[in-house]
Amino acid sequence: MQEQLSALTAKAQTEFASLKTRPEFEAAKARYVGPNGELTALMKQMGSLPKEQKPVVGKLINEAKTQIAALLEAALRTIESTELQAQLGPAIDPTLPSPDFGPGTSHPLTLVREEMCRILRKVGFTVADGPEVETEYYCFDALNTPADHPARDAQDTFYLPTSARFGNVSKKNPDEKYLLRTHTSSVQIRTMLKGEPPIRIVSPGRVYRRDTTDATHSANFHQLECLYVDKNVTVRDLKALLDYIFASLLGKETKTRFRPHYFGYTEPSFEVDLSAKHLPKVRKEWIEIGGCGMVDPTVFEAVGYDPEVWSGYAFGMGLERLAMLLYGIDDIRYFYQNDLRFLKQFA
Numbered sequence: 001m002q003e004q005l006s007a008l009t010a011k012a013q014t015e016f017a018s019l020k021t022r023p024e025f026e027a028a029k030a031r032y033v034g035p036n037g038e039l040t041a042l043m044k045q046m047g048s049l050p051k052e053q054k055p056v057v058g059k060l061i062n063e064a065k066t067q068i069a070a071l072l073e074a075a076l077r078t079i080e081s082t083e084l085q086a087q088l089g090p091a092i093d094p095t096l097p098s099p100d101f102g103p104g105t106s107h108p109l110t111l112v113r114e115e116m117c118r119i120l121r122k123v124g125f126t127v128a129d130g131p132e133v134e135t136e137y138y139c140f141d142a143l144n145t146p147a148d149h150p151a152r153d154a155q156d157t158f159y160l161p162t163s164a165r166f167g168n169v170s171k172k173n174p175d176e177k178y179l180l181r182t183h184t185s186s187v188q189i190r191t192m193l194k195g196e197p198p199i200r201i202v203s204p205g206r207v208y209r210r211d212t213t214d215a216t217h218s219a220n221f222h223q224l225e226c227l228y229v230d231k232n233v234t235v236r237d238l239k240a241l242l243d244y245i246f247a248s249l250l251g252k253e254t255k256t257r258f259r260p261h262y263f264g265y266t267e268p269s270f271e272v273d274l275s276a277k278h279l280p281k282v283r284k285e286w287i288e289i290g291g292c293g294m295v296d297p298t299v300f301e302a303v304g305y306d307p308e309v310w311s312g313y314a315f316g317m318g319l320e321r322l323a324m325l326l327y328g329i330d331d332i333r334y335f336y337q338n339d340l341r342f343l344k345q346f347a
Contacts, residue, residue: 005042005061008039009064012068016028016075017075019079020082028075032072039061039065039068105344108335111346112326113204116319117202119245120202120245126201127201128187129205130181130190130205132180132205132206133169134178134179134186135179136152136173136179137171137173138172139182139183140152141176144264144265145265155210156209156210157210158208158209160178160179181205181207183225184223184225185225185265187203188203188227189303191227192229192303198228198229199228199312200228204222205223206220206221215331216332218320221319221332223316223317223319224317224322227314232311233311234294235294237313238294241313250274250279250326253275254278255274255275256273257272257273258270261293265296266291266295266296267297269291269293270291270292271288271290272290272291272315274288279325279326279328280325282325290317292313294311295312295314323335
């Protein structure tokens, strides 16, 4: 029996090394360990052996079985490697130049953000930035948003654990929480706390809200907000600037209109509508594009400005919404999927 098992193992080693395809592998496996295989036949002879020989022969059979299983596994790995290589094709020389000769490009949201900043720089605005992790004071309290306001609910805002600490974002009050900012208006508060008016800033950046993602909503998106503080600033100045921005971005025929609204940090407050019939994929006469208003005196008092001396306006809008209107994009999720077929259209 030992000689038969040794001969079978040697035969399997030679045969398995020459296997090239899966059908050959399956056929060889059946010849050795299948129901009618050679090793199986030897195992069946165990029953006719004397009782004292069974432990010795059983050990020899198990050793042969282990060796053949290892040979089968090695043969299968070789076949799989050959199949993968056939799918991949010939090896690629990484030192060769790329076959993709298309020029690189900025992301469509970057293009819109930079264009908006360029338009606003022409009329004296400077770009201001702030942290995406904020405190309740900068994001809500200083903006005249009371503690029971729906925007501050945990179902609308991403709060961080109370144990979270950020060395570069200090708290005004020790009991307030850290959160992911829900708007870039916090940059306006930080800017006003740094110095006296006049102030004229634009603050583009990423913001976060607990929205269910669909074609027009995302839990993270980008806003662009503006703040102008000086003496004798009026709603007329605000309307004139918005007319200028959208005429520059979307064409001279673009018009804007105001609808009364409520925001805690502006008074009076307005929703801004945009004439849209000339825009791609838009079938409406007017569409909502953002919110605006005159800065509430309470906000000025919170940052130490005298509301009897200073006045100002603020407005904000989503960059994704602007990009969708400008380029005729009908699904906000395209901006975040990193699909080159989509992104190369803006090269």
